[in-house]
Amino acid sequence: MAAQARPRSAPATLPSPPEAPAQPLVLTEAGPRGVRVALANPAAAALGIHAGQRLADARALCPTLASQPIDRAGDAAALARLARWLLRYTPWVALDGADGLLLDCAGCAHLLGGEARLLADIRRRLESHGLTVRLALADTRRAARALARAGDAATVLVPPGRRALVDALQTLPVAALDVPEAMLTLLRRAGLSHIGPLLGLPRAALAKRFRGAEAAQALLRLLDEALGEREHPLDPLEPPPLYEQRALLAEPILERAQIEQALHDLLHQLLPQLSDAELGVRRLAFSMLRVDGGVQTLVLRCGQPSRDPAHLLRLAHDKLEQVAPGFGIDALRLMATEVAPLPPLQLSSLAAPDPALALSRLVDTLSNRLGEAAVRALVPVASHIPERAEQLAAQPAASGTGQDQGAPVRGPRPPLLLPTPEPAEVMAEVPDGPPVQLRWRRQRLRLALSTGADRIGAEWWRSPDDPAPSSRDYYAAETEDGRRLWLLRDGHYGDPAHPPRWYVHGVGG
Amino acid sequence: MTLAALRADVARLEGRAPSWDAQPDPAAWIWGSPALGALERDAVHEFTPSHAGAMPSALSLAWRLLSRLQADATMDRGDAIIWVQSEAMTREVGLPYGPGLAQLGFDPARLLLVRVRDAAQGLWALEEALRARAGAAVVGCGIPVEFTPSRRLSLACAQARTPLLLLDERPAPLSSAASRWQVAPQPGLADLFDPRAPGAPRWQLSASKRRQGMPGTWCVEWNDATHHFDLVADVAVGAQHGSTGAPALSPRYSALAA
Numbered sequence: 001m002a003a004q005a006r007p008r009s010a011p012a013t014l015p016s017p018p019e020a021p022a023q024p025l026v027l028t029e030a031g032p033r034g035v036r037v038a039l040a041n042p043a044a045a046a047l048g049i050h051a052g053q054r055l056a057d058a059r060a061l062c063p064t065l066a067s068q069p070i071d072r073a074g075d076a077a078a079l080a081r082l083a084r085w086l087l088r089y090t091p092w093v094a095l096d097g098a099d100g101l102l103l104d105c106a107g108c109a110h111l112l113g114g115e116a117r118l119l120a121d122i123r124r125r126l127e128s129h130g131l132t133v134r135l136a137l138a139d140t141r142r143a144a145r146a147l148a149r150a151g152d153a154a155t156v157l158v159p160p161g162r163r164a165l166v167d168a169l170q171t172l173p174v175a176a177l178d179v180p181e182a183m184l185t186l187l188r189r190a191g192l193s194h195i196g197p198l199l200g201l202p203r204a205a206l207a208k209r210f211r212g213a214e215a216a217q218a219l220l221r222l223l224d225e226a227l228g229e230r231e232h233p234l235d236p237l238e239p240p241p242l243y244e245q246r247a248l249l250a251e252p253i254l255e256r257a258q259i260e261q262a263l264h265d266l267l268h269q270l271l272p273q274l275s276d277a278e279l280g281v282r283r284l285a286f287s288m289l290r291v292d293g294g295v296q297t298l299v300l301r302c303g304q305p306s307r308d309p310a311h312l313l314r315l316a317h318d319k320l321e322q323v324a325p326g327f328g329i330d331a332l333r334l335m336a337t338e339v340a341p342l343p344p345l346q347l348s349s350l351a352a353p354d355p356a357l358a359l360s361r362l363v364d365t366l367s368n369r370l371g372e373a374a375v376r377a378l379v380p381v382a383s384h385i386p387e388r389a390e391q392l393a394a395q396p397a398a399s400g401t402g403q404d405q406g407a408p409v410r411g412p413r414p415p416l417l418l419p420t421p422e423p424a425e426v427m428a429e430v431p432d433g434p435p436v437q438l439r440w441r442r443q444r445l446r447l448a449l450s451t452g453a454d455r456i457g458a459e460w461w462r463s464p465d466d467p468a469p470s471s472r473d474y475y476a477a478e479t480e481d482g483r484r485l486w487l488l489r490d491g492h493y494g495d496p497a498h499p500p501r502w503y504v505h506g507v508g509g
Numbered sequence: 510m511t512l513a514a515l516r517a518d519v520a521r522l523e524g525r526a527p528s529w530d531a532q533p534d535p536a537a538w539i540w541g542s543p544a545l546g547a548l549e550r551d552a553v554h555e556f557t558p559s560h561a562g563a564m565p566s567a568l569s570l571a572w573r574l575l576s577r578l579q580a581d582a583t584m585d586r587g588d589a590i591i592w593v594q595s596e597a598m599t600r601e602v603g604l605p606y607g608p609g610l611a612q613l614g615f616d617p618a619r620l621l622l623v624r625v626r627d628a629a630q631g632l633w634a635l636e637e638a639l640r641a642r643a644g645a646a647v648v649g650c651g652i653p654v655e656f657t658p659s660r661r662l663s664l665a666c667a668q669a670r671t672p673l674l675l676l677d678e679r680p681a682p683l684s685s686a687a688s689r690w691q692v693a694p695q696p697g698l699a700d701l702f703d704p705r706a707p708g709a710p711r712w713q714l715s716a717s718k719r720r721q722g723m724p725g726t727w728c729v730e731w732n733d734a735t736h737h738f739d740l741v742a743d744v745a746v747g748a749q750h751g752s753t754g755a756p757a758l759s760p761r762y763s764a765l766a767a
Contacts, residue, residue, distance in 0.1 A: 355587025355589065355642075356587065358587075358641050358642055359587065359621065359643040361641060361643070362591070362637065362638060362641035362643045363621070365637055366623055366634055366637060366638075369630075369633070370624075370630060370634065374623060374624045375621065375622070375624075376621075376622045376624075377618070377620065377621060378610075378617045378618070379607075380608070380617075386606075386608070389607075390606060390607045390608065406607075406608065409608045409611075409612070412612065413606065413608040413611075413612055414609045415565075415568065415569055415609040415612075415613055415615075416565050416603045416604070416609070418603040419599070419600075441562075443562065448696060449697075449699055449700075449705060449706060449707040449708075450705065450707070451700070451703065451705065451706035451707065476706075476707065477707070478696065478697065478707035480696060481696060482566065482693075482694030482695045482696040482697060482710075482711060483562060483565070483566055483694050484565070484566070484694075484707065506603070506609065507565035507602055508565030508569040508602070508609075509609070509613075
């Protein structure tokens with residue numbers, strides 16, 4: 001089944017007040033040959049104004065014509081927003097052109113008490129947003145699309161079955177099937193302007209009648225798709241999640257406690273499904289659909305797959321603060337968008353506290369609030385360049401066994417590495433070794449003890465074009481008052497091309 | 510009821526050992542030096558650098574103290590250290606560096622680094638980390654803690670039986686920490702085998718408040734071989750490195766000679 005809602009002429013962002021008198025109104029678009037009419041409302045169309053006409057010609061037909069520039073990007077964004085909001089009815093929603101939406105509502109209609117009530121509900125809600133809607137529901141997507149765009153009635157419901165479908169399509173113009181323009185001209189010359197006579201012709205005759213096998217095949221394909229004899233898959237807005245629970249609420253809710261309770265209920269419906277499949281949640285999306293057409297989605301991430309409702313609720317609790325319910329939330333979706341295998345736990349292992357599990361939960365809690373980049377582990381990397389010998393990575397799964405141990409370290413290393421080496425001004429130089437006195441961060445430091453040099457060559461394989469990659473000399477030093485520094489010398493004494501420059505690269509020790 | 514019983518009751522309510530000279534809790538976390546006594550495992554301990562620029566030195570002391578805790582972490586709590594650091598502190602002293610930490614005897618693979626923007630986030634992260642009971646200790650680095658939050662964190666520590674170390678340059682005038690220490694770097698002796706190289710690091714520790722043990726001032730030195738803090742005798746403190754041609758004795762032997 002496919003249903004189609006088509007907001008006609010009025011952009012979705014511009015609700016037309018229903019009590020306003022029907023003034024002729026056009027939306028205009030500036031083109032290479034002047035300003036032209038892009039869309040005309042029924043009052044304007046009744047005066048003979050049509051899309052593509054020059055605005056000056058339209059003004060000649062109706063001097064009181066009101067006009068506004070069209071906002072195609074805004075309309076597209078509004079349509080996409082509307083599509084996301086329509087996910088309340090079915091997970092399969094796709095955009096259709098600039099002004100149409102396709103919903104696959106197979107298996108969803110009974111939730112609202114049948115197809116007729118589903119269409120009535122869609123119409124009521126969209127009209128309450130100030131949209132003009134044309135709806136059609138039929139067995140195939142192409143038929144529903146043709147009926148919505150070219151049908152007589154504002155709501156068309158085709159009962160299931162091929163006969164009903166053929167009957168509904170009989171009187172529609174062929175153009176409603178998206179037939180290419182050239183083909184349309186040929187058909188018109190043959191006197192075939194409606195779908196009905198076309199269906200009556202034998203297929204072989206139809207194929208022979210038109211030169212160019214491809215064009216005839218394309219026409220037959222469109223007819224097959226309309227009658228459901230050929231698959232015509234939907235390209236959904238977002239891939240429907242594998243595990244999903246939804247709730248349509250009788251009364252819109254506003255309070256955080258109510259939202260939390262609803263989430264609690266949905267979690268207790270969703271988690272048993274996952275538990276049966278021995279899966280745990282890695283990423284959970286919780287969408288709140290508002291009465292006024294807004295959608296707000298919270299995303300919860302877990303480092304380790306989880307099936308614990310208390311843990312997931314706790315993660316959500318911190319994020320629910322950001323929810324703005326507006327005039328109320330009346331539909332909720334809970335989707336497990338990323339799952340991972342999680343074998344069932346034995347009850348005995350739950351009794352003893354598990355530090356690894358507690359740590360991974362803490363990581364989830366912290367990174368959901370502070371951002372993932374804020375919670376990191378120190379992971380060694382096999383490089384002898386000090387700043388590359390370590391990276392901040394997501395928390396490793398288990399305790400650090402069997403992972404990369406990094407490059408072997410020869411000289412002393414500081415426990416604190418500055419983000420970048422900070423230049424130090426040398427006040428008393430010694431030709432072979434670290435300076436006796438230097439100035440760093442506006443402080444004068446006298447070095448008492450030092451060890452070095454720990455010479456670290458450049459990684460020549462990283463920059464093969466550099467003929468002489470510079471090496472660095474590191475010194476670990478202690479000042480007279482007991483502070484420890486890790487000094488870096490870049491360049492050499494007696495080398496005019498590379499005079500030595502001093503930096504502080506690490507502190508503590 | 511006798512006065513002694515009343516005192517014992519008050520001590521129990523305040524969560525400290527019944528008397529000053531009582532034996533420390535066997536489960537406490539000890540410095541390794543009998544004179545310094547122990548740190549409670551279920552309380553907040555504050556460490557303040559003596560002056561601007563001494564923070565790296567105070568952090569180096571904290572890591573060595575934590576490495577002692579990691580070494581005897583019990584299985585039910587794991588040996589992870591949750592390290593919460595503010596962005597302001599990162600700008601000043603940089604970030605913990607694994608290869609350097611490993612040389613101090615601290616296992617960097619068990620460090621969870623949490624970077625926070627401001628004090629509010631930092632306090633939240635510290636409390637979450639304590640309540641999770643996920644690690645051997647929680648550390649707050651560069652997070653100012655006023656009296657009320659410190660009371661709150663103390664209660665969380667007691668509930669989770671996890672110690673919290675707070676390192677900040679500007680301590681609040683009042684705190685509910687079980688102990689408050691001021692850390693000053695001290696010039697150390699030269700290495701035993703290289704008279705020009707730095708040897709074992711030294712600090713001067715001043716306790717202004719302790720629930721277990723007496724306040725006081727000590728000079729301690731880290732012993733890399735035994736993983737203990739050794740007390741440095743006054744004579745050895747006075748001995749300056751490298752002033753004479755002869756290599757200086759290790760502080761333990763100096764203490765013996767004194």
